[in-house]
Amino acid sequence: MNIRELAKIANVSPTTVSKVLNHKANDISEETKKRVWEVARQYNYAPYQNVINNLDLDGKLIGIFVPAIDALHLQVIRGAEKAAYEKGYEVVVCNIGDNPVMLENRLNSLRRKKAEGVIISRFATYGDEILSALTNYPTRVLDSYGSCTSAVNQVFRRLVNHGHKRIGLLTSDLKRTDTQKKLDACKNAFLKENLSFDISLVYETDSSPDSSVLGMRYLLSNKITAVIAFDDIIASGVYRLLQNEALRIPQDISVLCFGDYDIHPYLYPEPAIITTAYEEIGYNAVMDLVREIEGSVGGDTAVEAVVSWGIGIGRYHEQKDSFKRKVLVMGYLNMDTVIYIPHEIEESRCPNINASDVQIMAGGKASIQSAAVAKLGGNCYVVGRVGNDLNGGKIQNELSKMNINTGGILYDDTKPTGKATIYVPKEGKTSYDTDYGANLNFSPADIEQYEDLFSDAAYCLVSMQLPQEAFYHAARVCKRKNVKLICNAGPVFELDDYSYLGAHILIATLSGINILVPGKGSTEEKIRKLLKSHTENMIITQEYEGQCILINANQRTRFAMEDFEFVSHTAGVDCFCGALTVALISGKDLEESVAYALTGAALTMSRPGSLPALPDSEEIMENIGRVIHEAY
Numbered sequence: 001m002n003i004r005e006l007a008k009i010a011n012v013s014p015t016t017v018s019k020v021l022n023h024k025a026n027d028i029s030e031e032t033k034k035r036v037w038e039v040a041r042q043y044n045y046a047p048y049q050n051v052i053n054n055l056d057l058d059g060k061l062i063g064i065f066v067p068a069i070d071a072l073h074l075q076v077i078r079g080a081e082k083a084a085y086e087k088g089y090e091v092v093v094c095n096i097g098d099n100p101v102m103l104e105n106r107l108n109s110l111r112r113k114k115a116e117g118v119i120i121s122r123f124a125t126y127g128d129e130i131l132s133a134l135t136n137y138p139t140r141v142l143d144s145y146g147s148c149t150s151a152v153n154q155v156f157r158r159l160v161n162h163g164h165k166r167i168g169l170l171t172s173d174l175k176r177t178d179t180q181k182k183l184d185a186c187k188n189a190f191l192k193e194n195l196s197f198d199i200s201l202v203y204e205t206d207s208s209p210d211s212s213v214l215g216m217r218y219l220l221s222n223k224i225t226a227v228i229a230f231d232d233i234i235a236s237g238v239y240r241l242l243q244n245e246a247l248r249i250p251q252d253i254s255v256l257c258f259g260d261y262d263i264h265p266y267l268y269p270e271p272a273i274i275t276t277a278y279e280e281i282g283y284n285a286v287m288d289l290v291r292e293i294e295g296s297v298g299g300d301t302a303v304e305a306v307v308s309w310g311i312g313i314g315r316y317h318e319q320k321d322s323f324k325r326k327v328l329v330m331g332y333l334n335m336d337t338v339i340y341i342p343h344e345i346e347e348s349r350c351p352n353i354n355a356s357d358v359q360i361m362a363g364g365k366a367s368i369q370s371a372a373v374a375k376l377g378g379n380c381y382v383v384g385r386v387g388n389d390l391n392g393g394k395i396q397n398e399l400s401k402m403n404i405n406t407g408g409i410l411y412d413d414t415k416p417t418g419k420a421t422i423y424v425p426k427e428g429k430t431s432y433d434t435d436y437g438a439n440l441n442f443s444p445a446d447i448e449q450y451e452d453l454f455s456d457a458a459y460c461l462v463s464m465q466l467p468q469e470a471f472y473h474a475a476r477v478c479k480r481k482n483v484k485l486i487c488n489a490g491p492v493f494e495l496d497d498y499s500y501l502g503a504h505i506l507i508a509t510l511s512g513i514n515i516l517v518p519g520k521g522s523t524e525e526k527i528r529k530l531l532k533s534h535t536e537n538m539i540i541t542q543e544y545e546g547q548c549i550l551i552n553a554n555q556r557t558r559f560a561m562e563d564f565e566f567v568s569h570t571a572g573v574d575c576f577c578g579a580l581t582v583a584l585i586s587g588k589d590l591e592e593s594v595a596y597a598l599t600g601a602a603l604t605m606s607r608p609g610s611l612p613a614l615p616d617s618e619e620i621m622e623n624i625g626r627v628i629h630e631a632y
Contacts, residue, residue: 010039060089061115062289065103069095071261072278073121076142079282080119087290089116117289119282138292140285143177144300148258149185151274151305155256156189158272158309159226163316164254165195168219168227170234172207182230182258205234212237217407220245221452225316226254232263232273239267244396245381245405250314259308271312276305326381326405326456327581328483329370330447330474331463332439333384333409334418335391336363338570338609341425361611362398363420364439365463365488368571368610372578372600373461374404376617378585381453383408385446387438391417408450412438422570422610442466444473454481459504459581463488475501487535488577494518501534507577509541527551539580539594541573546602548576549632550594558632559594561602571610576601579620595627596620 007014012032019025020036039045064080066073077093084091092115094106110118117138159167169186172179183202190197201222203215212234219227220241229235235257242249249255249269256272257264264273284301338359362371366384373380382404386392388411395417396406418437447470454460460483462474478485479502487501489508492515495501508516510523517526530538537552546564550557579600583593603615603623 006036006039006043006045009043010036012036061110061113062089062091062286063106063110063115063118064091064093065096065106065118065120066093067096067121069093075278076121076282076285079279079284080286081282082279083283083286083290087286089286089290091286116293119285119289138289140289140300142281142285143181145281145284145303146178146181146276146278146305147302148182148274148276148305149188151307152182152185152189153192154307155228155272155274155313156186156193156195158313159254159256160193160195162254162313164226166198166201166222166224166226167195168216168222168224169202169230170212170215170219170227170238171202171204171230172234174204179230186228205237207231207233209233209237209240213241213407216241217450217452220247220253221455223456224253226256226313229255229257229271231260232257232267233261235267235271236263241407244400244409245407246400246403247405250312254313254316256312258305269312270310272310273308273312274305275308277303325379325458325585326453327373327378327585328381328383328408328453328457328460329366329373329578330383330460330466331366331369331488332364332418332436332442332465333362333366333382333386333395334364334420334434334436334439335395336361336420336422336610338363338422340608341423359609359612362395363422363610364418365465365574367395367399368574368614369461369463369488369578370399370404371402371611372571372575372614373582374402375614376579376582376600376620378578378582379405381405381408381457383447383450383453385410385412385438385442387411387415387417388413389416391419392438408453410442410446410449412441414438415441439465440467442470444470446470447473447477451477451481454478454483457481457483458585459484459486461486461488461577461581463490464493465491468493472496472501475503478502486577486581488573489516490573492516495530495534497533503535505537505539505580506530506535507539507541507573507580513540537590541576544569546598546605548594548598550590556632557591557594557629559598559627559629561598562626562628564602565606567606568608568613569605570608571613572601572605574610575604575614582617591629595624595629599624599627602626 003014003017007017010017016028016032017036019028020033021040025033062084064077081091092110096102096106119140119142121142171183174180187197201219201224203218205211205215216227216238227238229238235255238255242253247253259273259275264271280303284303288300340357366382370380370382382399386395386409392411396409400406415438418439419435421433423431454477460474460478462471462485464471464487475485484504485502486505487503487507489506489512492508492512495516513523513526517529527538531553537550540549540551542548544566546561548559550559576597580593580597583596588596599620600615603619604613607613
């Protein structure tokens with residue numbers, strides 16, 4: 001008989017029966033209590049727990065408390081169940097998170113079921129009062145079984161032998177016991193290898209890939225040559241950032257991780273991995289616990305972590321070539337649809353277009369300028385904003401494939417990726433239809449988020465196409481970080497007399513100069529004002545003629561490309577900016593750099609399209625002799 005059947009016979013509710021039988025019936029009449037007890041005696045009813053308490057059980061039950069049922073603890077549970085089966089025990093797994101109240105509740109439940117022992121993982125933190133309750137049980141703590149000291153020492157020995165001294169640590173939650181054990185092992189290894197432990201090279205993540213991306217960017221800004229991720233989920237974030245920034249493993253940076261979650265087999269190239277046999281830990285913990293329950297003597301059987309070297313650790317080669325210093329490119333990122341048409345769009349609004357006449361590719365000034373820098377061998381980082389959509393992902397993927405570091409691309413949840421439709425006629429001027437989308441949200445806060453990218457940068461290419469506040473903020477950061485600013489004034493807006501630009505080079509058209517400095521006065525007077533208040537050097541471009549003029553305090557030199565045949569100006573100025581920067585960073589003087597840039601721009605404008613039209617360095621050097629320059 002159960003409580004509901006008894007309640008029905010006594011003509012009361014199950015709650016009333018429960019209160020009476022458990023002596024909690026202060027609010028129930030004597031007559032009702034008497035009736036319930038009479039029915040209970042008549043039918044020999046006894047509560048279930050009284051039956052359990054009066055039985056002589058040999059429960060052979062072990063409780064296992066874990067903070068999460070994740071890949072790591074599943075391995076532990078698998079080993080524990082194997083050992084329990086061999087010894088004739090049952091296991092009860094309790095997922096308690098980091099909730100002390102839930103732990104206490106589950107302990108009481110096990111006590112009622114006459115559990116004989118408890119295994120607890122101290123990856124979560126519980127109060128001392130709760131943990132003291134475990135003294136009533138034979139107990140094993142999983143954290144006491146694993147040891148990574150020997151493995152970490154092996155790793156540091158190899159890193160030091162390969163020339164690494166600045167080793168970054170991406171940790172998980174430092175409140176976790178296993179994280180502290182890993183960190184302590186690393187600290188001891190630093191000392192053992194006569195390296196100072198630098199707390200600035202430790203970044204605590206929340207064990208998510210996104211947090212790991214931010215942490216890895218921070219560590220790279222601190223010039224690390226190797227990184228140790230405290231689990232392989234963190235390592236997946238490391239790989240994402242390194243891929244975006246076109247850094248190779250192990251040629252550019254060495255990577256090691258603790259392989260706790262079995263994600264490392266999916267990382268390529270495979271990092272060096274410290275693995276712990278968590279299934280063996282679960283097995284040993286149960287075996288040791290059963291020995292104590294049954295009166296045998298024995299301590300904890302520790303499990304040592306092992307190292308699988310993969311190809312994640314390589315030799316450190318100091319970059320002495322200034323050519324490898326960063327070039328930052330900051331501007332608009334669009335998805336371009338390039339349509340090749342027979343005539344200018346004004347003459348033929350609805351031309352017949354074949355599929356072969358259409359190309360879809362990454363575009364916008366930041367895309368094309370960074371592609372030019374990368375194609376000519378520069379170490380390029382792009383900074384911009386795209387929508388959190390398919391086009392945004394395509395742009396980042398396309399630029400990454402060009403060996404452009406895309407870690408500075410932000411995803412916008414409020415606006416779509418910018419789009420441009422570009423009409424390229426066989427003869428005449430190219431025309432555009434543009435929706436700037438997420439580009440319009442680019443702000444000073446975006447630049448502040450990625451200020452670390454300015455570290456060790458030699459030049460920063462910034463387009464005045466950016467919102468004005470962001471443009472001026474980029475100029476201020478360049479000045480503070482001692483990065484030379486190359487400003488592409490196209491599109492262009494009036495410069496604020498009170499906001500010093502401080503450009504190393506300002507690139508503009510003649511018409512652009514009149515927008516930069518509006519009002520009365522000759523073009524010559526406006527150029528002098530710009531040189532006095534905003535820039536060291538000016539380059540006035542005349543792209544349709546394949547010419548430019550270099551002006552500064554000491555010279556005026558005209559450069560022109562012989563036998564120039566104009567086809568399209570879609571990417572001409574952007575190639576000029578990228579090529580000029582690469583030439584400067586490789587050690588060419590200003591005149592040589594302008595000649596190099598004009599050659600690249602002329603080659604680009606002599607063929608249709610944008611990205612596909614960009615030349616490589618070999619083409620430029622073959623044609624640079626066609627550039628003439630003379631005093632102007």
